[in-house]
Amino acid sequence: MYDPTSILAQLLGTAPARLETVPQGQGIYALYDHEGHARYIGITAKCLNDRIFKRHVGGDNNSHKFSTVYNAGRMFHARKAAASCPRDGKIAKELRRLFVREHCRAVAIALPGLSRAELLSLEANVLAAAPADAKRWNDARVLSAAEPIDQLNAFLATIEWPPEKHLAVNRQAERWQSLAR
Numbered sequence: 001m002y003d004p005t006s007i008l009a010q011l012l013g014t015a016p017a018r019l020e021t022v023p024q025g026q027g028i029y030a031l032y033d034h035e036g037h038a039r040y041i042g043i044t045a046k047c048l049n050d051r052i053f054k055r056h057v058g059g060d061n062n063s064h065k066f067s068t069v070y071n072a073g074r075m076f077h078a079r080k081a082a083a084s085c086p087r088d089g090k091i092a093k094e095l096r097r098l099f100v101r102e103h104c105r106a107v108a109i110a111l112p113g114l115s116r117a118e119l120l121s122l123e124a125n126v127l128a129a130a131p132a133d134a135k136r137w138n139d140a141r142v143l144s145a146a147e148p149i150d151q152l153n154a155f156l157a158t159i160e161w162p163p164e165k166h167l168a169v170n171r172q173a174e175r176w177q178s179l180a181r
Contacts, residue, residue, distance in 0.1 A: 001118070004125035007109060011126070012038055012134060016105030019057065022049045028123060029108040030134065031056060031065055034148050036105070040065050040137035041130055043123040045116045048108040057100050058093075065137050066100045067093075073147030074169035075099060076176035085175065091165050092172040099155055103148075147173075 011030040016038075022029070027048050031040040044051040059067030071077065075096035077089035111119065127135055137143060156166070 002111065002114075002122055004122060004129055007122065008126050008129050010109055011041060011107050012130075014107045016107050019053045019101050019104065019106055020049075022052045022106055022108040023110045024049050025110040025112055026114065026119065027109050027111040028119070028126065029106055031137070032105040032107070033069070034099075034103040034151055038107075038134040039069075041123070041127055041135055042138070043119045045119055048110065052106050052108065053101070057097050057104075065143070066104055067096065068143045069137070069145060070096050070100055070147070072145035073149070073173045073176055074152060075147060076145075076172045085171065088168040088172050088175075091168040095156075095165075095169055098159065099152060102155060103151060 007028060011028065016030075016032040016036065024047055026043075026045045028041070028043045029048055029052060030038045031042075031052070033039050042051075056064060056066045075092050077093040077096070111122075114122070127138060132139075
């Protein structure tokens with residue numbers, strides 16, 4: 001069996017990697033925000049790469065940490081909100097995916113051969129030993145969304161988007177502001 005203290009040390013002591021480099025296979029992982037802070041520790045019994053690169057970034061019913069935290073301002077999109085525009089929202093969601101994949105990171109440890117029960121037990125023990133900041137997104141009932149304005153401005157300057165996409169995400173920011181009031 002794996003030692004939770006050693007696993008935690010790896011999750012928090014290894015340089016976080018770009019999300020597309022996360023390994024395949026089951027295991028445990030830590031998500032890092034755009035400032036380089038570990039914020040979430042989780043497991044998957046399926047595929048680390050799929051869970052992190054696709055689901056946490058794009059959002060789904062079970063894995064949506066990055067898509068929730070960065071769902072603000074010019075990256076805002078809500079499929080069910082009346083204040084959202086389907087066309088502009090899709091462009092904002094595209095920007096959010098691009099931003100997160102460029103600026104957020106993860107540490108993932110493949111753990112082949114463990115049962116789901118063993119993975120869950122390991123996760124519980126790692127979380128029990130983890131500092132509060134490293135599991136901030138784990139413990140939150142509701143995650144606050146925020147737009148890292150300066151970093152997003154710099155990112156937008158590098159991706160050469162056409163003016164119509166800039167206008168679309170600016171409209172989404174206005175929609176998000178109207179909901180935040």
